[in-house]
Structures are given as structure tokens and as C-alpha cells.
Amino acid sequence: MKKLALFTVITGLSAMLLSFTNGPVRVEKSTQTKVVTVPFQQDVSIKAQMTAGEKIFKEKCVACHQADGNGLAGAFPPLKNSDYLKADPKRGIHQVLNGSNEEMTVNGAVYKVPMPAQVTTKEDALAVINYVLKEFNGYSDDKLLKMTDIKDIEIKK
């Protein structure tokens, strides 16, 4: 009888100990899971980004930069094989978020018509600029911009 009682106490104690140790371990696991999911929410797959980017391009950019991305001589600069864009793709993100009003030389021609802001979120800016880089400037997936590359860009209201 005594042995059985002692056994019960020991198993009871170890069950308590287990539940104590289980507790914090479980919490740690769930915070780890959270940390892992954040980059995935920010950096959607390239495929999803291209779908979103193409939609934005067709809705907004084609009016000026044209469907083939060649722009209109004297007014709207080309997005296709643009030396200006390729020299600094992050600047392109800034331009679609905040607009652009400066004289610029693109592939040897000077443009000075202002461009109004086109998108309101960094996700949309990243999608459309990455689409333009991949589709019109021959960028491979690993050369495309990531959310971390553009985290310092401010969205001016």
C-alpha cells in the first residue's frame, strides 16, 4: 500500500513538473513560428508579385509608358531597357510611391514632364517595379528587389 502511494506521489509530481516545463516550451515555439511567418507575408512569392505587378502596370503605367514599355518620345521615358531605372531600381520604387519632378536623361534623351505618384503601398511599388525589371529589363529573380531593400524609403503624403 505504502509503495503504491509513493508511486502515485512520484508520478503526480513528475506530471506537474512536465506540465511546468511544457508551458514555457510551448510559448517559445509559438513566438518562433510568428518570427518565421513575417518575412513570408512581406515578401510574397515572385509569381504572385508578377501577377500583381502586371495588373498595376496595365492599369496605371501603360497610359504614359505604353504597353510595350517604350514610352513616348519627348514626353514619357521608356521603362524597357531603361539605363536610368537599371542604374538605381530603388529610385524607381521612390518614384512610383512619391512621384517624380526632375529633369532626367533616359537612354540619352532628356525628359522633364512630372510624373504623379502611382501607388500607395510598398507592396504595390515592389510588385510593379519588379515586374518592369523582370519583363522589360531582363532581370533574373535573384536580382529583383526585396522588401528589406526598400524599408528606408519614405512614403510622402
Ligand code: HEC
Ligand atoms: C501620367 C503619366 C505617367 C504615368 C501614369 C506613369 N509614369 Fe512613370 N514617368 C512619367 C514621366 C513624365 C516620367 C519622367 C519624370 C521626370 O522627369 O521627373 C516618368 C518616369 C518614370 C521612371 C524613371 C525613368 C525611366 O524611364 O526609367 C520610372 C521607373 C517610371 N516612370 C515608372 C512608372 C511606373 C512603374 C508606372 C506605373 C505604376 C508609371 N511610371 C506611371 C509619366 C508617367
